[in-house]
Amino acid sequence: MEKIRVTLDFREHKGHERIFAVCKYHAEINEILKKLPGAKFSATFKSWHLPPVKEWVLLLKEKIESIAVLDVTDLRRKLSDKKQLPSLVAVHTAKPDLHYLSANNREALQ
Numbered sequence: 001m002e003k004i005r006v007t008l009d010f011r012e013h014k015g016h017e018r019i020f021a022v023c024k025y026h027a028e029i030n031e032i033l034k035k036l037p038g039a040k041f042s043a044t045f046k047s048w049h050l051p052p053v054k055e056w057v058l059l060l061k062e063k064i065e066s067i068a069v070l071d072v073t074d075l076r077r078k079l080s081d082k083k084q085l086p087s088l089v090a091v092h093t094a095k096p097d098l099h100y101l102s103a104n105n106r107e108a109l110q
Helices: 027-035 054-064 073-093 103-109
Strands: 004-013 016-022 040-042 047-050 068-071
Touching: 004 054, 004 073, 016 054, 027 047, 027 054, 047 054, 054 068
Parallel strands: 004 068
Antiparallel strands: 004 016, 016 047, 040 047
């Protein structure tokens, strides 16, 4: 029998960042998801979602490995994109190094 694919995706839901577990309906997977810490069902997205905690993703993988394959491709991509964003913002918002400026220019900037 072919294993079910459970795809993890990172989304904002009701103002909070969450990891969504998307798959076809499967009673045993639903029971596993329901018991994970912080898991909730979204009627909007019609799927279970968890707080973004790595240990809970690993726990989910361990609990479903006999009946499903956990696909984290989208999750990894979105988290990678999210990590790059703060570094890009920091480059543009950094204050200038005033010790490299002449005394006149330093006074003008303060």
